Amino acid sequence: MRRVALAAATLAAVILCSLSGGAFAEYPDKPIRFVVPQAPGSNTDLYARVLSAEMSKSLGQQIIVENRPGGAFVIGLDAIAKSAPDGYTIGMGLIGGMALTPHMVGKLPYDVVKDFEPVGMVGRGHLMIAVSPQVPIKSVKELIDYAKANPGKLSAASSGNGSPGHIGLELFKSMTGTQITHVPYRGGAPAINDLIAGRVEIMFEGLASMAPFVLDHRVRGIGVSGPARSPAFPDTPTIAEAGVPGYVAVTWLGVVAPAKTPRLIIEKLNHAVNDALKSQLMAERFKMIGEEPAPGTPEDYGKVIKADFVKWKEVIEKANIKLSE
DSSP states (O other), X not given: OHHHHHHHHHHHHHHHHHHHHHHHHHOOSSOEEEEESSOTTSHHHHHHHHHHHHHHHHHTSOEEEEEOOOTXXXXXXXXXXXXXXXXXXXXXXXXXXXIIGGGTSSOOSSOTTTSEXXXXXXXXXXXXXXXXXXXXXXXXXXXXXXXXXXXXXOEEEESSTTSHHHHHHHHHHHHHTOOOEEEEOSSHHHHHHHHHHTSSSEEEEEHHHHHHHHHXXXXXXXXXXXXXXXXXXXXXXXXXXXXXTTOOOEEEEEEEEETTOOHHHHHHHHHHHHHHTTSHHHHHHHHHHTOEEOOOOHHHHHHHHHHHHHHHHHHHHHHTOOSOO
């Protein structure tokens, strides 16, 4: 009797797997929504549009980009988290929304770790320390020495309170024991303009945004924040090798889906992301902004999210950075 029951259970499992496999084999059979938690024209939006066009070639379906900016990424990420876990809603998960914002707002309508399924990382980049041409600081060591000799007198611009540049500055201050005054702006453009004019002395900013001004010699790039030098600026040392051992502040973005999205669908999407990263269009995009493609598994991306979630929580709480209660 036990053998009969076991055989029946095995047959049922085989049938269920067969049916499920058939359903997943048909995925996707309609357009996919790609939520971007930033405004049209932003660096993230441009990434998403190139990426989605390339992914659609692998998946055989149109991918429609939908911008849902606002609330420090919360509006867009909430739309992803609360969508049906069927593979027809995916979106961009950035370091800002996945590892920084959760520690700076009073209450999130979702749990970053529990309510999202990592699909795959897309790219990683650096912050760059840029110095105004009006200031005679030409290296990270000179910056540290000047800051220690003049506590509180250096002003550091950022594209906004709680931005990756702001958090990167706070980590730098903590690790070097320096006092530098943070000056938040409403966006990177006005902050960079004031840096060029000398109204602020330094700025931590994403390499993609800062690169054109460094190349034009309108500001001086003295260090990048990754564990290795940027291929776009091979002569610029990392902050770690230039005087702050152990300093790493990597920016990243990737694709996420709602939690409980079936594994076979996640694998199809991951394959499409990794295929897209091999394309000429994506290669040109990365080269243009000095960032690097980061192909890998969903688990690789999940580990990065969890590790940076923990790392930046400590930095943000120590600096007491808040966006809202």
